Amino acid sequence: xxxxxxxxxxxxxxxxxxxxxxxxxxxxxxxxxxxxxxxxxxxxxxxxxxxxxxxxxxxxxxxxxxxxxxxxxxxxxxxxxxxxxxxxxxxxxxxxxxxxxxxxxxxxxxxxxxxxxxxxxxxxxxxxxxxxxxxxxxxxxxxxxxxxxxxxxxxxxxxxxxxxxxxxxxxxxxxxxxxxxxxxxxxxxxxxxxxxxxxxxxxxxxxxxxxxxxxxxxxxxxxxxxxxxxxxxxxxxxxxxxxxxxxxxxxxxxxxxxxxxxxxxxxxxxxxxxxxxxxxxxxxxxxxxxxxxxxxxxxx
Numbered sequence: 001x002x003x004x005x006x007x008x009x010x011x012x013x014x015x016x017x018x019x020x021x022x023x024x025x026x027x028x029x030x031x032x033x034x035x036x037x038x039x040x041x042x043x044x045x046x047x048x049x050x051x052x053x054x055x056x057x058x059x060x061x062x063x064x065x066x067x068x069x070x071x072x073x074x075x076x077x078x079x080x081x082x083x084x085x086x087x088x089x090x091x092x093x094x095x096x097x098x099x100x101x102x103x104x105x106x107x108x109x110x111x112x113x114x115x116x117x118x119x120x121x122x123x124x125x126x127x128x129x130x131x132x133x134x135x136x137x138x139x140x141x142x143x144x145x146x147x148x149x150x151x152x153x154x155x156x157x158x159x160x161x162x163x164x165x166x167x168x169x170x171x172x173x174x175x176x177x178x179x180x181x182x183x184x185x186x187x188x189x190x191x192x193x194x195x196x197x198x199x200x201x202x203x204x205x206x207x208x209x210x211x212x213x214x215x216x217x218x219x220x221x222x223x224x225x226x227x228x229x230x231x232x233x234x235x236x237x238x239x240x241x242x243x244x245x246x247x248x249x250x251x252x253x254x255x256x257x258x259x260x261x262x263x264x265x266x267x268x269x270x271x272x273x274x275x276x277x278x279x280x281x282x283x284x285x286x287x288x289x290x291x292x293x294x295x296x297x298x299x300x
Contacts (some may be wrong), residue, residue, distance in 0.1 A: 006296075007289055010104065014197060017203025028204040035201055039194040040129075041165030046191040047101055047122040048169025049179075059241050060120070061127050063234070063251055068131055070233055071097035072139075076226060085229075090143020091273025095222045095280030097138055099230070099257035101128050102286070103198035108257075109250055110195075112296065118245060120250050133160050140263075141196050143272035205261045206285060209278045222259075222280050227291045227293045231256040249299045256295045258284030 020026040024251040075096050099105065102125045109121035172179070234255035238248040253300070259281045267277035 004293060005007050005290075006108065006293065007144040009111065010199065011289070013107070013199040013268075014203035014206065017205075018207040019203075020200070021204045021207035025203065028201060028208060031197070031204070035194065037161055039190055039197060040162040041042060042187050043122060043194040044126045044162045045169040045172075046164035046187060047119055047126070048166050049172050051119050051173075053173055056120075056247065057123060059243055060124055060247075060251070063237060063241070064124065064127050064131055066237055067230065067234055067255060068097055068135060070237075071225065071230060072135075074229075078221060087143045087273055088276075090139050090221060091267060092218060092274045093139050093143075093271065094136065094263040095219075095259050095277050095284075096225045098132055098141075098260040099226065099255060100127070100202070100260040100265050100281075100285070101125055101254045101257050103195070103202040103261065104288075105254050106195055107199055107258045108292070109253065112248060112253070113118060113250060114299075117246060117296035118251050120247055121254070124251075124254055126162055128247045128260075129160065132260065132266075136263065137270075140266035140270040140272045144270040173187050180224055194207050202261050202285075205264065206282055209264065209282045214279055214283075215276055218276065219279055219283065221286055223287060226259055226280070226284055227256060227287060231295055252299055253292070253295060256288075256292060258288045 017028075021028065072093055075093045076089070079092060084092065101121065106118065106121040106125055110118040113121075171177075231252050234252050238251050241248070243251075259277070261281055264274065264278050264281050266272070267274040
């Protein structure tokens, strides 16, 4: 398999969003808001409604949480020995500990592992969103360089409807409540359009990133952890889990994803070294063209 052929269509969709900003000056915020609040709940509902609920969901959640904790611990140790202040530490954690398994990871899994793998990718996306809306926002707020900012992570979770879509899907699945066929057609239409939309949004976000001054040393460490060390740690984390080998492979690939685009928005919102986080998002996404084919070649 030529892995570059797998990545080319993904970056082709990213390019659509990039050109939309550069040539047509399309604003990313309203489209991102639409995808987050109007479309993603339907994708989450479809995923949890149509597929059997089992212990795999628990294991996937444990994996994501454990990977996040390990990454944050490594970041804290590095920050401690480098004597970074709170803001630099938070920015480093945001750039390193949260991967883009939504608008990059999910479509990649679909192309490599097919529909069966894609359902696990969407489950991971929903669970990761929950982690980012709690731990990620807390870290960003803690590292804020702007005085007077107060944040409640719980309130931020309440605002994210993708969680409600997932809960409804689980409830309808467990109680075996059937949805009218015509209604399901509408749900599937919105759900199926979500991934292409968020891929275009990532391209738009990349076009909006301004890298004025690269902190090469700190950025290099963040990239090594995000793109190389995280998938290796994940490989060992998955070994004792009673999961199918394909699911374990998906977990390793997801761990090798570049920095999540949402971290840039969090860093900007709370002024937690947004320029550094933005540079990590952009450079890790570009470097993933090289690192991901290597990861895929090793596990497949």
